[in-house]
Amino acid sequence: xxxxxxxxxxxxLAICSGDLDKALAAFMLATTAASMGMEVSMFFTFxxxxxxxxxxxxxxxxxxxxxxFNVINRGGSKRLTISKYNFGGFGTFMIKxxxxxxNMPSLDEFIVMAHEMGVKMxxxxxxxxxxxxxxxxxxxxxxxLAGAATFLGxxxxxxxxxxx
Amino acid sequence: xxxxxxxxxVGLYCPMPIVKTASKIKELEPGQVLEVVADDKGIKxxxxxxxxxxxxxxxxxxxxxxxxxxxxxxxxK
Numbered sequence: 357x358x359x360x361x362x363x364x365x366x367x368x369l370a371i372c373s374g375d376l377d378k379a380l381a382a383f384m385l386a387t388t389a390a391s392m393g394m395e396v397s398m399f400f401t402f403x404x405x406x407x408x409x410x411x412x413x414x415x416x417x418x419x420x421x422x423x424x425f426n427v428i429n430r431g432g433s434k435r436l437t438i439s440k441y442n443f444g445g446f447g448t449f450m451i452k453x454x455x456x457x458x459n460m461p462s463l464d465e466f467i468v469m470a471h472e473m474g475v476k477m478x479x480x481x482x483x484x485x486x487x488x489x490x491x492x493x494x495x496x497x498x499x500x501l502a503g504a505a506t507f508l509g510x511x512x513x514x515x516x517x518x519x520x
Numbered sequence: 521x522x523x524x525x526x527x528x529x530v531g532l533y534c535p536m537p538i539v540k541t542a543s544k545i546k547e548l549e550p551g552q553v554l555e556v557v558a559d560d561k562g563i564k565x566x567x568x569x570x571x572x573x574x575x576x577x578x579x580x581x582x583x584x585x586x587x588x589x590x591x592x593x594x595x596x597k
Contacts, residue, residue, distance in 0.1 A: 384535050387539050388535040391543070392542070392574055393573065394573075459533070460536075469539070
């Protein structure tokens with residue numbers, strides 16, 4: 357059967373959202389699909405880039421507008437907030453606490469786990485350009501920078517494609 | 521039901537029992553049986569679905585008095 361490993365089923369996710377809840381859903385599906393033997397690629401665009409920005413250091417953008425933008429839109433898995441009932445961070449804090457009580461992995465742990473399971477993480481070059489996010493802003497699990505054709509190339513061969 | 525290897529997923533929620541099952545089953549030989557003990561009720565639906573997708577065999581699901589669910593998975597290849 358090992359010869360057939362090349363014919364793995366594929367799942368492709370486009371992550372456009374930088375909300376903690378949506379990012380968690382995406383990584384839960386990615387890790388589960390990988391454990392079901394699927395080949396998974398995750399394509400991060402627009403606010404989704406915030407999910408895969410590194411947590412440490414600053415984002416070194418060029419130009420005043422982009423510099424300011426990346427201060428208010430810093431991103432990083434540990435800075436994301438929930439899309440509802442955030443209440444200035446209190447809601448996110450409570451959800452994270454409840455997740456910890458339930459022994460759920462954090463988003464950060466999910467990203468590391470997904471990478472170890474072979475999930476491919478791709479950052480969209482166009483939104484990186486618009487927002488002034490240089491290549492070194494991303495965590496090491498992000499291996500590729502690519503455009504829409506890469507996403508569609510993966511998506512057209514996939515059994516499952518989701519836009520999150 | 522008897523198992524060759526057992527993993528404890530009590531207190532873990534979806535998708536962790538499935539992720540742990542997938543990584544543990546790699547260490548088994550074909551024909552060996554893995555027991556997964558969990559208390560997330562979702563596993564009763566999820567494990568047969570995982571088995572169907574991966575081609576392994578779900579031999580049975582037993583729930584004990586403590587509410588713990590024992591799932592037996594036979595590695596087929």
